[in-house]
Amino acid sequence: MQAALTAAWTTHIPFLQTSSPAQLVARLLRTHLSPGLHSYTFIDFCAGGGGPTPSIERHLNGPIASNQGPAESGGAASDEQVSRRGGEGGQEEQEGEEKQPLQFVLTDLHPHVDLWAQAAARSPNLSYVPDPVDAANVPRDLVRRYRGPEGTKKVFRLFNLAFHHFDDALARRILRDTVEGGGDGFGIFELQDRGMAGFFSCCLFGIGTLIMAPYYAVLWGAPLALLFTYVLPVLPAVLVFDGWMSCLRTRTSDEVEALLRTCGAEGGEAEIAKWEVKSGSEMFMWPVGRVNWIICVKR
Missing domain, CATH: 1.10.287 (Helix Hairpins)
Incomplete structure (x- = not known):
């Protein structure tokens, strides 16, 4: 099952697909997190058997990611819905600036260490946490570890084909932990919707x-x-x-934002107001293959 789902993320069939869903997610992250993309460390909190994260890492760190604009599958600008708190974002990174490779980390409540070790062996920029990690109660020392010396890095939490598994109470706890636990952004990427x-x-x-x-x-x-x-x-x-x-x-972006607003984070509405929510739907295979996405960053 997990291998089949990973294949759904990473397979690119020429002429039928404009890109693989994983490649599309990489382009979305580059578009909507630039120019500060390289200030983030990306932690997948529901990695399962690995999912699309190793492929996303390759597309962002490899030459295929250079000078890419919005996803080529229909244009983020046409589908994007930006909340009232948000802005227009998506600036290109400054050319000529030397960047360190982006780091990606695999975690899960039920770690698949053997599969993760195989994926990590193929890239020096992919690592994993062998111990169980609860996305609703992430150890603070783990977040500090990936923030780097003196907190020079931000932490971006990934939920690939995962957030729909959580009921409302658990989803609120996960969002509260993100807001209170040193998270600087999160991305929810799904291959399905309720339509x-x-x-x-x-x-x-x-x-x-x-x-x-x-x-x-x-x-x-x-x-x-x-x-x-x-x-x-x-x-x-x-x-x-x-x-x-x-x-x-699968929730709509408005439903996820409602959970974020009511997650009970310390600081209340003033703290939640610091978070900018963007969302959209990008086609990777006509007529129904789409990545539905929510990207939320702390301003």
Whole structure:
């Protein structure tokens, strides 16, 4: 299941997709966090088996990320919804300024250390925390560790295909921990929504599993994937059903902002008012493949 979801994030099929969803997320981060992009350390708090974060790291630190503007899949400006607290953002980074590679960290309440170690071995800019990390109660020393000497770095929290798993009470606790626990920004990225497009994208995911199963059975060294795709179609059925349930649980940007406003953070409304919320929807595969995103930063 997790390998299939990772494949959904990282696969780029020429002529069918303008980019992979992971590459699109990398462009969104570069667009909406610039010119201060390199002041952040990115911590994935629901990394699962790794998800798109290793791919996002490669796209942001590799040559493919240089001089990229907004996502090429339809234009962030046309879909973007900026809250009343927000601004227009998205400036280009200053040219010629020497930058250190961006650092990414994998964490989860249930760590997948073996898979993370494999991903980290492929990049010096990707690391992981082997111990369980609760996104609603992140150890303060962990945040301080990734802030660097004298707090020179900011911490940006990633929730890739994850935030819909949390009920309202848990989501509020996670947002409160972000506001009070030294977070400087967070990003919520989903591949589905509660509309018909989200419903049909899950159906396409099931069809894609049927088409790609032989390739991934070889890539993963898991021939049983063929059995549970074609003879007993458990894998596509569960992936589609899980996707539909995820659609029903996925929040709009207004709903996430309402949770942020009512999370009970110390400092109340004055503290929450410091946070700028942006959101939008970007197409990576016509007609229904979209990344729905929320990026929130502390001003």
